[in-house]
Amino acid sequence: MEETKRQYEYMERAKELLQKKKEELGRPFTFCVQTFGCQMNARDSEKLVGILERIGYVESDSENADFVIYNTCTVRENANQKVYGHLGKLKGLKKKNPHMMIALCGCMMQEAHVVEKIKNSYSFVNLIFGTHNIYKFPELLVTAMESDRMVIDIWKDTNKIVEDLPAERKYKFKSGVNIMFGCNNFCSYCIVPYVRGRERSRKPEAILDEIRRLVADGVVEVMLLGQNVNSYGKNLEEPVTFAQLLTEIEKIEGLERIRFMTSHPKDLSEELIEVMAHSKKICKHLHLPVQSGSTDILKKMNRRYTKEQYLALVDKIKTAIPDISLTTDIIVGFPGETEEDFQDTLDIVRKVRYDSAFTFIYSKRSGTPAAVMENQIPEDVVKNRFDRLLKEVQNIATEVCAVHEGTVQPVLVEQINHQDTQLVTGRLSNNLVVHFPGTADLIGKIVDVKLKECKGFYYIGEQI
Numbered sequence: 330m331e332e333t334k335r336q337y338e339y340m341e342r343a344k345e346l347l348q349k350k351k352e353e354l355g356r357p358f359t360f361c362v363q364t365f366g367c368q369m370n371a372r373d374s375e376k377l378v379g380i381l382e383r384i385g386y387v388e389s390d391s392e393n394a395d396f397v398i399y400n401t402c403t404v405r406e407n408a409n410q411k412v413y414g415h416l417g418k419l420k421g422l423k424k425k426n427p428h429m430m431i432a433l434c435g436c437m438m439q440e441a442h443v444v445e446k447i448k449n450s451y452s453f454v455n456l457i458f459g460t461h462n463i464y465k466f467p468e469l470l471v472t473a474m475e476s477d478r479m480v481i482d483i484w485k486d487t488n489k490i491v492e493d494l495p496a497e498r499k500y501k502f503k504s505g506v507n508i509m510f511g512c513n514n515f516c517s518y519c520i521v522p523y524v525r526g527r528e529r530s531r532k533p534e535a536i537l538d539e540i541r542r543l544v545a546d547g548v549v550e551v552m553l554l555g556q557n558v559n560s561y562g563k564n565l566e567e568p569v570t571f572a573q574l575l576t577e578i579e580k581i582e583g584l585e586r587i588r589f590m591t592s593h594p595k596d597l598s599e600e601l602i603e604v605m606a607h608s609k610k611i612c613k614h615l616h617l618p619v620q621s622g623s624t625d626i627l628k629k630m631n632r633r634y635t636k637e638q639y640l641a642l643v644d645k646i647k648t649a650i651p652d653i654s655l656t657t658d659i660i661v662g663f664p665g666e667t668e669e670d671f672q673d674t675l676d677i678v679r680k681v682r683y684d685s686a687f688t689f690i691y692s693k694r695s696g697t698p699a700a701v702m703e704n705q706i707p708e709d710v711v712k713n714r715f716d717r718l719l720k721e722v723q724n725i726a727t728e729v730c731a732v733h734e735g736t737v738q739p740v741l742v743e744q745i746n747h748q749d750t751q752l753v754t755g756r757l758s759n760n761l762v763v764h765f766p767g768t769a770d771l772i773g774k775i776v777d778v779k780l781k782e783c784k785g786f787y788y789i790g791e792q793i
């Protein structure tokens with residue numbers, strides 16, 4: 330593709346510029362990429378790392394580096410605050426190292442008030458770009474290297490998908506794969522559609538090619554990424570369903586496991602359930618964000634399903650795939666949420682019995698419809714509901730986790746255990762984690778493990 334070629338040319342140019350600096354100073358130049366937010370951002374960061382390594386920077390895990398880049402998230406206010414906190418610290422580091430460059434990208438940068446604040450209060454930042462033009466990073470880097478002013482390039486939206494830029498994976502044996510970008514759902518609390526733009530799907534051939542290349546490079550598990558994978562392919566010139574895409578991916582030889590996220594309940598098809606039930610590679614795990622158990626609140630959230638519809642869907646899934654693990658996201662304290670609405674949320678948690686749930690306190694995002702809704706809930710009420718919900722979720726998760734005790738399951742070994750180096754840590758198909766005695770040579774392999782003891786959210790096991 331024309332654009333890809335252009336960016337590779339900029340990588341060459343950046344490499345020359347950096348080479349000169351390295352020779353002048355007689356030392357390597359380091360970089361540090363800090364990622365906030367979701368798996369999309371994590372995957373984007375792997376692309377940034379891939380580009381920086383190609384240019385000749387050396388990765389460092391400290392922010393005391395020559396090039397520091399923050400890939401930001403803005404889904405909740407505390408994600409933003411973290412970035413400002415980090416930036417404050419960088420100012421001092423940059424004073425000590427005149428060669429230091431600082432870049433900011435990701436979802437937060439798509440908000441005009443954020444960029445304004447950085448221009449005014451953090452003028453030492455060298456480069457700001459957004460989510461739509463991340464593929465232009467090599468070009469922007471060259472501009473920033475040649476300029477002594479802040480370089481800013483933010484696009485409102487795009488329909489462009491640029492393929493085949495380098496990426497450096499964090500794990501050798503597993504990888505995220507974007508299948509679509511953006512979101513069209515406009516849940517009333519959510520900023521993502523505003524900062525990630527309209528939904529666009531990659532062509533199936535591009536996805537399949539990427540996965541084949543990943544598999545040839547040692548990958549055994551892929552995580553297909555999209556804000557709503559269930560609407561994959563609807564807007565392609567030749568429409569393809571998500572289930573059809575999965576069926577094609579399943580045929581790739583050498584690929585062992587397929588995961589995906591996130592599934593919006595309103596678009597989850599019978600066809601998908603069918604394909605999952607018969608698949609040998611699709612993991613027995615479905616992340617199915619419910620957000621609230623109250624039909625009233627769901628309506629105000631613009632989720633487009635009722636409590637009853639969600640429960641019926643869960644029933645259908647559990648009947649077709651009895652050993653499926655279900656996880657979810659829940660928001661507490663959405664504007665207008667009454668105690669009765671909250672009881673509905675507790676009720677749905679008790680009925681579905683999730684393997685785990687991410688629980689969030691509602692965060693007001695300016696520009697979203699919910700931000701101007703009446704009846705914002707007082708902090709102490711929300712906190713109290715949050716604590717009650719968390720307790721319920723944890724109690725149930727512990728019980729659900731324990732049902733596998735004593736069974737033998739295939740486990741993909743991911744790493745040496747952080748606390749005890751005699752142990753390795755791996756993941757079951759249903760996404761539960763197990764620690765068991767083992768050595769580094771097992772990393773990336775799928776082995777049978779007996780789940781000896783459930784410790785609440787994870788297992789202690791033994792290789793069979």
Ligand code: SAH
Nearest residue numbers: 518519556591618658659660689690691692
């Ligand atoms: N596309 C995914 C979610 C992406 S954001 C989906 O629809 O499921 C991840 C989670 O963050 C959401 O599921 C939601 O629970 C939470 N979230 C999003 N906006 C939020 C807000 N304003 N306040 C609190 N939590 C929020």
Ligand code: SF4
Nearest residue numbers: 512514515516519521
């Ligand atoms: Fe946000 Fe809803 Fe889109 Fe998920 S589906 S990213 S919650 S708007």
Ligand code: F3S
Nearest residue numbers: 366367402403404436
């Ligand atoms: Fe955050 Fe952007 Fe993901 S706002 S959750 S990093 S899509």
